[in-house]
Amino acid sequence: MNYLITGASGGIGKEIFKEIYTNEDKFFLFYNKKKIISNKRNVFSFKVNFKNLNQLEKTIKKILIKIKNFDYIINCAGNANPYKEFFNTSTNEIKDNIDINLISHLIILRENIERNIKNNKSLTIVNLSSNTISFNGSQKNIPYLCSKAAMEAVIKNLSKYYSKFKIRINNIRPGVINSGMTKNLKGYDKKRFRKRIGLIPGKKPGSPTDVASLVKFLLSDKSKFIYGQTISISGGE
């Protein structure tokens, strides 16, 4: 079986890989800045910046020529920057964010779903949106909110039309997870983070492993009758 994990160099992506790796399958791991070096069998890593949509499309097509199709796709790449007041966000910043969090994922889905249907192959997809949608986002993450909300709508749509062709697609809404994303946000300091944690009914952030376990379940046959759903993993928020 062939797996694609985007955002595989991130806090959550790394745990997903650890959780689902077997040496009988092939793993194609996408990263942007943090190079992935793995000496495990059948693991292939690719540097792809999702701001460069042509590069992404070429990379996907090149891999597909070799392997014919993916069986599992985990859309984990995401970027909440620029984390700043909407009115101070430039057009390019809005565009870049939407390219990374929405358009790239659409390209990946477009390139794979039709292919698998034509070849009568199943495809199981897990997408990561964000629980920020439940609060209509913050004042500082409108492009990210747009992309994540749009992806949820896309998933419902694709699931509705393509489930009958062995395409199974679900979505996870992580709440606050202790990973690179929350730590690296400009202007999101430790004090703000503690205050944010206080709002969670469970009073603690989730761990990347919490999310990875849910991804593993949604990829497995144990969830074979779950289609087109969004599941929150957010400490009760």
Ligand SMILES: NC(=O)c1ccc[n+]([C@@H]2O[C@H](COP(=O)([O-])OP(=O)(O)OC[C@H]3O[C@@H](n4cnc5c(N)ncnc54)[C@H](OP(=O)(O)O)[C@@H]3O)[C@@H](O)[C@H]2O)c1
């Ligand atoms: N952590 C949270 O609290 C939280 C909450 C809600 C939703 N999420 C979602 O969960 C997913 C994983 O997040 P995380 O916590 O693991 O964040 P993270 O540690 O910051 O990892 C983000 C991943 O996305 C990749 N990425 C960022 N910009 C990219 C670009 N321009 N092109 C290609 N890849 C790019 C990063 O690659 P490099 O590191 O190699 O640059 C990294 O692999 C994301 O979709 C995020 O939106 C996270």
